Amino acid sequence: MSDLLSHADVTARTDARHWRVLLHTIHASFRTETFSRGFLLAQRITIAAEAVQHHPDLHLTYGRLRVALTSHDVHGVSERDVALAAVISHIADELGIESEVPVLGITEIAVDALDIPAVLPFWRAVFAYRDDPGSTPALEDPAGIGPSIWFQQMDAPRPQRNRIHLDVTVPHDVAEQRVADAIDAGGHVVSDQRAPSFWVLADAEGNEVCVSTWQARD
Known part of the structure; x- marks a missing residue:
């Protein structure tokens, strides 16, 4: 061990x-x-x-x-x-x-769901993925190439915001520049309350992505 x-x-x-x-x-x-x-x-x-x-x-x-x-x-x-x-x-x-x-960076697909056991099998089947033993509930590409998919529990419906978003995990020392570049490219900050763990950003039409680091997670 x-x-x-x-x-x-x-x-x-x-x-x-x-x-x-x-x-x-x-x-x-x-x-x-x-x-x-x-x-x-x-x-x-x-x-x-x-x-x-x-x-x-x-x-x-x-x-x-x-x-x-x-x-x-x-x-x-x-x-x-x-x-x-x-x-x-x-x-x-x-x-x-x-x-x-x-x-360097890793992309994940995040799915917000009210009933995770009901939706997870669909994503497992459509991607031909398998359960990720190191992160539950989550799915991984058996080939180790595609982005992993993780599921976040929702307490109530949220029709005003997208329920599937991308997480981009980047080196901790390039995160702020990555956020700044995204803003310069027409995006905006939805929330930075959890930074430097993650920033929630959105494009001009409100589609969200999280820029994440390892910091404030240990």
């Missing part, structure tokens, strides 16, 4: 050039410029992960390798993740590959 670390502790102990806490995981995005350099980085990470028997999620595209680390036994970040993150940072430095923190 791993020891669960707080988000603040993880943030303090990982390389700030590369890693950020997002939804109980730590993420890095490495700008590899070419597919072959990304494959080389992924190969080196795979060898290091096999050596310690702790495996990250890798998403390789042209010019970029996204890395996510978490310990599924504690549904969060543990010492094993912090240690492997340090090794991955060292590998990237050896290869001369830089990271790009501002592009």
Whole structure:
């Protein structure tokens, strides 16, 4: 069994050039410029992960390798993740590959419901998702690619506002700029009472999105 670390502790102990806490995981995005350099980085990470028997999620595209680390036994970040993150940072430095923190983020679909057990099976079926064991009630993509779906209990009908919205979890040190950019692009703040945990924003027609961070959640 791993020891669960707080988000603040993880943030303090990982390389700030590369890693950020997002939804109980730590993420890095490495700008590899070419597919072959990304494959080389992924190969080196795979060898290091096999050596310690702790495996990250890798998403390789042209010019970029996204890395996510978490310990599924504690549904969060543990010492094993912090240690492997340090090794991955060292590998990237050896290869001369830089990271790009501002592009990091995770999108979730949030469904407000009066009767969650009645609506959850519909979303499970239409997305071909499965129950998320680390977050209840919630659904996850078995392939680990699509956004997760979580359900928020409503106490009364709310016809005046949309009941499905997006949550965008971003690095804590880019959140305020992300909010400012959204406002400059025609949006407005619905509520900042829970910031920096999350800001509720809306577009010009009132469609809402939450910009979230790990802060004020531990």
